[in-house]
Amino acid sequence: MPDSAVAPPSEDPPPGLRAWRTAGLAAAVFAIDPRGLGGVVLRAQVGPVRTRWTALLKALLPADLPVRRVPAGISDDRLIGGLDLTATLRSGKPVAEKGLLAEADGGVLVLAMAERLSPAAAARIALTLDSGEVAVERDGLAARLPARFGVVAEDEGLADEAPPVVLTERLGLFLDLERLSLRDLVELPLDAEKVAAARALLSRVEVGEGTLEALCGTAVALGIASLRAPLRALRAACALAALSGRTEVEDADVETAAALVLAPRATRVPMSAQPNEPEEETPPSESEPSPEEPRDDSDAGESSEPDLSDRVLEAAAAAISRGLLDKLKLAGQGPRGTQTAGTAGVAKLSLRRGRPIGAHAGRPRPGVRLNLVETLRAAAPWQRLRRPGTTGQTGARIAIRAEDFRVTRFKQRSETATIFAVDASGSTAFNRLAEAKGAVELLLADCYVRRDQVALLAFRGSTAELLLPPTRSLVRTKRALAALPGGGGTPLAAGIDAAAGLGIDLLRRGITPLLVFLTDGQANIARDGQPGRPQAREDAEAAARRLANQRLTALLIDTSARPNEKARSLAAVMEALYLPLPQADARKLDAAVRATLAG
Amino acid sequence: MSSAAKRLAFPFPAIVGQEEMRQALLISAVDPGIGGVLVFGDRGTGKSTTIRALAALLPEQQVILGCPYGCDPATPQGLCPVCEPADPAHGHEHLKPKVAKVPVPVVDLPLGVTEDRVVGALNLERALTHGEKAFEPGLLARANRGFLYIDEVNLLEDHIVDLLLDVAASGENLVEREGLSVRHPARFVLIGSGNPEEGELRPQLLDRFGLSVEVTTPEDLDTRIEVVRRRDNFERDPAAFCEVWAKDSDKLRRRLLSARKKLKGVEVSEAAYRRAATLCVSLGTDGLRGELTLVRAARALAALEGKAAVSDDHLRRIAPSALRHRLRRDPLDEAGSGVRVERALGEVFAA
Numbered sequence: 010m011p012d013s014a015v016a017p018p019s020e021d022p023p024p025g026l027r028a029w030r031t032a033g034l035a036a037a038v039f040a041i042d043p044r045g046l047g048g049v050v051l052r053a054q055v056g057p058v059r060t061r062w063t064a065l066l067k068a069l070l071p072a073d074l075p076v077r078r079v080p081a082g083i084s085d086d087r088l089i090g091g092l093d094l095t096a097t098l099r100s101g102k103p104v105a106e107k108g109l110l111a112e113a114d115g116g117v118l119v120l121a122m123a124e125r126l127s128p129a130a131a132a133r134i135a136l137t138l139d140s141g142e143v144a145v146e147r148d149g150l151a152a153r154l155p156a157r158f159g160v161v162a163e164d165e166g167l168a169d170e171a172p173p174v175v176l177t178e179r180l181g182l183f184l185d186l187e188r189l190s191l192r193d194l195v196e197l198p199l200d201a202e203k204v205a206a207a208r209a210l211l212s213r214v215e216v217g218e219g220t221l222e223a224l225c226g227t228a229v230a231l232g233i234a235s236l237r238a239p240l241r242a243l244r245a246a247c248a249l250a251a252l253s254g255r256t257e258v259e260d261a262d263v264e265t266a267a268a269l270v271l272a273p274r275a276t277r278v279p280m281s282a283q284p285n286e287p288e289e290e291t292p293p294s295e296s297e298p299s300p301e302e303p304r305d306d307s308d309a310g311e312s313s314e315p316d317l318s319d320r321v322l323e324a325a326a327a328a329i330s331r332g333l334l335d336k337l338k339l340a341g342q343g344p345r346g347t348q349t350a351g352t353a354g355v356a357k358l359s360l361r362r363g364r365p366i367g368a369h370a371g372r373p374r375p376g377v378r379l380n381l382v383e384t385l386r387a388a389a390p391w392q393r394l395r396r397p398g399t400t401g402q403t404g405a406r407i408a409i410r411a412e413d414f415r416v417t418r419f420k421q422r423s424e425t426a427t428i429f430a431v432d433a434s435g436s437t438a439f440n441r442l443a444e445a446k447g448a449v450e451l452l453l454a455d456c457y458v459r460r461d462q463v464a465l466l467a468f469r470g471s472t473a474e475l476l477l478p479p480t481r482s483l484v485r486t487k488r489a490l491a492a493l494p495g496g497g498g499t500p501l502a503a504g505i506d507a508a509a510g511l512g513i514d515l516l517r518r519g520i521t522p523l524l525v526f527l528t529d530g531q532a533n534i535a536r537d538g539q540p541g542r543p544q545a546r547e548d549a550e551a552a553a554r555r556l557a558n559q560r561l562t563a564l565l566i567d568t569s570a571r572p573n574e575k576a577r578s579l580a581a582v583m584e585a586l587y588l589p590l591p592q593a594d595a596r597k598l599d600a601a602v603r604a605t606l607a608g
Numbered sequence: 609m610s611s612a613a614k615r616l617a618f619p620f621p622a623i624v625g626q627e628e629m630r631q632a633l634l635i636s637a638v639d640p641g642i643g644g645v646l647v648f649g650d651r652g653t654g655k656s657t658t659i660r661a662l663a664a665l666l667p668e669q670q671v672i673l674g675c676p677y678g679c680d681p682a683t684p685q686g687l688c689p690v691c692e693p694a695d696p697a698h699g700h701e702h703l704k705p706k707v708a709k710v711p712v713p714v715v716d717l718p719l720g721v722t723e724d725r726v727v728g729a730l731n732l733e734r735a736l737t738h739g740e741k742a743f744e745p746g747l748l749a750r751a752n753r754g755f756l757y758i759d760e761v762n763l764l765e766d767h768i769v770d771l772l773l774d775v776a777a778s779g780e781n782l783v784e785r786e787g788l789s790v791r792h793p794a795r796f797v798l799i800g801s802g803n804p805e806e807g808e809l810r811p812q813l814l815d816r817f818g819l820s821v822e823v824t825t826p827e828d829l830d831t832r833i834e835v836v837r838r839r840d841n842f843e844r845d846p847a848a849f850c851e852v853w854a855k856d857s858d859k860l861r862r863r864l865l866s867a868r869k870k871l872k873g874v875e876v877s878e879a880a881y882r883r884a885a886t887l888c889v890s891l892g893t894d895g896l897r898g899e900l901t902l903v904r905a906a907r908a909l910a911a912l913e914g915k916a917a918v919s920d921d922h923l924r925r926i927a928p929s930a931l932r933h934r935l936r937r938d939p940l941d942e943a944g945s946g947v948r949v950e951r952a953l954g955e956v957f958a959a
Contacts, residue, residue: 102737142615151725221833236839389732389735
């Protein structure tokens with residue numbers, strides 16, 4: 010154990026206390042080697058627990074270390090740097106301004122509300138983490154500035170919100186403080202001097218043979234694809250050794266490192282350590298190597314220490330508490346899950362900024378933003394003429410006239426999401442569900458070309474269900490579609506309501522929704538879930554009317570064997586385009602969607 | 609240049625596995641006309657590392673001293689406004705330009721780049737302080753005769769992508785802004801990397817890449833260990849690590865040079881052309897670009913291996929990189945286009 014007072018002792022402490030000790034240890038490891046660890050994902054709401062942890066970390070870091078806070082809506086100007094307009098205007102010559110990435114060099118970059126960070130900003134930070142420098146190519150400036158830092162990503166997200174994976178993939182530590190209470194926050198025997206001593210020792214820490222094998226093998230056994238994870242775990246093991254004042258990594262360091270770095274990234278639980286047994290009472294150091302081989306694809310570890318890999322795996326597995334795995338997968342930590350996170354950010358960004366289509370001479374007015382740099386460029390060649398009497402640069406201010414004004418126009422990126430609302434009720438299921446699925450697939454191919462998002466909801470039985478929130482992943486859509494069950498009543502009103510609700514929600518996020526209904530228009534379940542055709546019909550029409558009032562664009566594909574008057578009239582109430590499926594071949598569907606979008 | 613710019617790159621020969629990516633990058637260095645490389649795939653597979661390693665591997669090239677576009681002294685005439693004589697009738701062919709040997713430019717196009725830095729713009733400093741209207745070349749100028757690298761290429765803003773597409777197609781950069789009118793050569797090998805989970809690449813941009821490579825995390829434990837071991841050793845002491853690999857790097861560099869010399873002499877037989885055409889027909893690739901790229905890349909591969917002629921084996925090995933991104937994308941085919949190329953290869957080469 011690196012520190013008997015910090016690491017889990019052999020008796021069984023309450024889970025909260027254990028988690029807090031782990032959090033303290035993580036803070037120390039990060040403070041020893043911020044850049045080597047990459048960073049910490051700190052999952053916690055604003056509150057005393059997070060405040061205490063942040064204070065703890067701050068106390069462990071050197072006092073003169075730069076710490077920069079990045080708000081979620083950060084602009085490229087502030088993040089990367091650019092022209093300092095005030096200084097430029099004052100001095101009469103270009104003055105560069107550092108961005109937060111360069112300002113954080115040698116220190117820590119704190120991301121506030123990292124789950125709201127746009128994928129673009131996350132990618133910029135991620136690439137800076139990789140290269141340790143920031144390339145500024147903006148506003149006529151070109152520079153490469155050192156930017157070596159560790160990241161603290163504050164994640165306040167709910168279940169379906171998580172910081173962008175491009176970033177979290179590079180952060181070694183993951184802390185979940187959500188379930189901690191004030192009572193758990195005991196004093197931890199960590200002090201800045203000890204951490205400083207460890208930092209000084211770090212470069213001399215040796216890694217023995219077998220350590221790599223153990224960490225790589227454990228990563229594989231836990232279903233962690235990326236090779237960054239074992240590399241970060243290795244760094245953590247070195248930091249832990251240094252924290253104990255050693256220059257040699259011991260097995261206990263490796264076990265703790267695996268628990269800190271690898272366990273939170275697990276996408277599967279190894280066979281020998283199913284966590285449905287009460288797992289909290291098994292501290293890593295005491296867990297015995299399991300008799301059966303936990304991995305079948307491993308041939309490492311046989312060389313030097315046959316049981317280190319097993320013990321590291323046990324330690325990691327023990328650190329995976331029940332339910333955590335599912336939560337992590339939801340949060341997009343798994344190797345394939347990422348789609349929901351961040352899309353909202355993109356949408357908002359594009360709503361605010363759209364796609365610049367160049368700067369033009371013109372006056373700023375609402376919706377048209379003054380482009381200061383271009384304005385400056387326009388004014389620059391005239392400066393001498395505009396300063397009669399003074400020749401050359403006397404530090405005079407820049408004379409800008411109205412004709413210099415340049416404005417940036419933004420073309421609103423028309424981001425579209427197509428919501429498929431599929432009638433999967435009995436009548437349709439028996440007749441045309443397969444064909445309806447085929448029609449959706451055709452439309453999907455079209456959505457791919459237009460880079461649209463796609464959402465899928467189905468209504469059957471008594472309710473409507475969102476099978477797939479808006480996504481760009483066609484593979485996921487296809488999977489959801491294939492798994493779409495059929496049968497039961499037709500709660501048409503519920504289906505229309507759900508689609509309209511999602512549509513409104515998307516509109517609010519700056520995305521243009523297109524609703525595509527696949528139904529035969531036969532309703533037999535009313536809004537209240539009760540069967541009965543007349544009421545069901547009435548409710549469906551009311552829902553359709555409301556949809557029309559909300560000005561949502563819709564397309565109704567009639568899935569009846571022959572064009573059905575009920576479906577046609579429902580489309581009319583919805584003010585939707587009506588298309589009977591018998592004619593709905595690929596080209597017609599495509600044309601219909603295009604026409605609907607254009608209209 | 610700060611000291612950061614001189615930071616040592618991971619040695620190219622020390623890259624473990626990722627055969628297809630290494631092959632594609634080397635081929636683009638042998639024949640820059642192939643149209644660049646797109647590297648798409650899993651996170652943490654060393655995409656970026658490998659591309660930066662290539663930059664360090666490339667042999668130096670001759671340029672006209674003082675030319676902002678790095679013009680080739682062997683063929684100084686062209687579009688560059690600096691090297692081109694103002695009046696062709698009184699050309700200064702008697703004036704031999706001064707020549708320097710410099711590293712091949714490998715220019716990063718960082719995310720967040722602004723348009724003025726990509727294409728070039730009025731030099732603000734000189735305009736503000738001296739009232740001069742001078743053109744400040746942008747990244748496209750710097751990348752001329754070299755490589756332009758975009759990490760996370762699928763996250764690049766659309767208007768910057770449009771600029772690139774325009775210039776990559778024509779090989780020259782035309783700037784009309786702030787009363788400036790400049791035209792200069794901008795021929796570069798476009799290298800892009802990214803992760804498809806961050807978003808799909810626009811079809812127009814996809815088509816612009818000559819070769820496309822899919823990288824995945826190695827499954828084999830020993831390989832994974834070796835990757836992590838080498839990376840760790842490099843990070844602990846880059847200089848020592850590079851020293852260990854210096855000989856291999858030199859050897860590979862010489863191979864590259866010799867391949868470039870051999871390239872023109874590599875024979876493509878009638879049968880090889882036929883094979884390439886049959887393959888493209890059976891895959892239904894649009895246009896002739898796929899076929900052309902396939903043949904050119906196979907030729908470069910042959911040159912790289914010191915062979916005098918393109919063999920079936922060369923075609924076969926390069927076909928997935930040259931063709932997979934040119935298939936009509938069927939988003940619902942879960943097998944992926946790589947598998948489809950393999951299938952077609954099996955059929956065509958079995959015949």
